[in-house]
Amino acid sequence: MTQANPPIYGDSDGTLQAVGGLTGLRKLVETFYRLMENTPEFHPLFEMHPKNIELTINKLTAFLSGWMGGERLYAKTYGEINLPQAHAHLIVTEKEKAMWLNCMAAALDELGYSEELKDYLLPKLEFPAERIRQVSAAHHDL
Template sequence: MTLSNLPIYGEGDATLQAVGGLTGLQNLVETFYRIMKNTPEFRPLFDMHPSDIELTIDKLVSFLSGWMGGEKLFSKKYGPISLPQAHAHLIVTEKEKDMWLNCMAAALDELGYSEELKAYLLPQLAFPAERIRQVSAAKHGESV
């Protein structure tokens, strides 16, 4: 690819294609949860999830598919979603938000994604992560 026809992340499904389409996204999410489960610093996040991690994996893949410009699988499978409300029962502070983003960075690193993709994707993921943290703080109090 020349510089003039490089994908522009965030346009169409360029981000989804950059992670390898649905197959690559599935691999990324499975890697993300494996790292979360097996890395002591991320394990508290894993323990916040339901025991049926396969459903959790499918929900994240389905959400990210649409979020990355692909097919809106989440709404087709599970109906409408509000990420902050879906996580409102959890206590999410800056610590948990940062753990989530750092775990995703570790999964992207392990799978060898480009620095350009990581530089785009992680700040984009920080927006919904911050919104989840804000809703948690409003529900559970800022001090948690």
């Protein structure tokens, strides 16, 4: 997805606009979970999710909307969230963290996003993924 005047990532809703607004974000999240479900190397992550994957898709889309500078749909719809604590019940090691990030990279690749966006977005996503891993490690004495 290329644009003549691409938004500046991290500036206001620039990152959200770079993925195609809410419609593009929803497609990215749906692609992410489809790959997670159907790719053997990512499938263990899919098994960690509730059976109602539609709700999971809605929640990640809502969270990422605000995280990418758009409307804070997660808080508006589901209430405030402490992302690491919300995942503390799961066992998340470096392996699961890498799997999650690699699955997101695969979704970005499949949808043809620019290398510049991927180079910006994936390191930014690594921060919350690492916090989730740290809280999981503390919670489960890993």
